[in-house]
Amino acid sequence: LRGARYFTKFDIRWGYNNIRIKEGDEWKAAFITNRGLFEPLVMFFGLTNSPATFQTMMNELFSGLITRGVVIVYMDDILIFTKTLEEHRAVTKEVLRI
Numbered sequence: 517l518r519g520a521r522y523f524t525k526f527d528i529r530w531g532y533n534n535i536r537i538k539e540g541d542e543w544k545a546a547f548i549t550n551r552g553l554f555e556p557l558v559m560f561f562g563l564t565n566s567p568a569t570f571q572t573m574m575n576e577l578f579s580g581l582i583t584r585g586v587v588i589v590y591m592d593d594i595l596i597f598t599k600t601l602e603e604h605r606a607v608t609k610e611v612l613r614i
Contacts, residue, residue: 520597522604526611531592532566535559535573567591577614581607 528534535558537545542555545563559566574589581587586607588595596611598604 517597519599522596522598522601524596524604524608526594526596528592528594532559532561532570535569578611581610587611 537557537559542557545560546553546555548554559569571589571591574591574594575582578587578589578594582589586596586598586603588597594611596604596607598607
């Protein structure tokens, strides 16, 4: 963050719900309610590996920007930090394209 003058923070809404549970493994996250058996198709809060899986996915998606030193990703939060406004606009557009 040293030397950065421009900052933008994004919070991804429903982050875990964007990750599909592997087909055939839905039963591993199944639970019973008063309305019957539910086998979720996407990851949700409370699963043991949800945080690690989500962080790994985010690190892979943003690896280029992380390596360039203009983005920090922590779970569903993305921090963009740059020295110039021009660079900030370019990096922000790149993040939004991902």
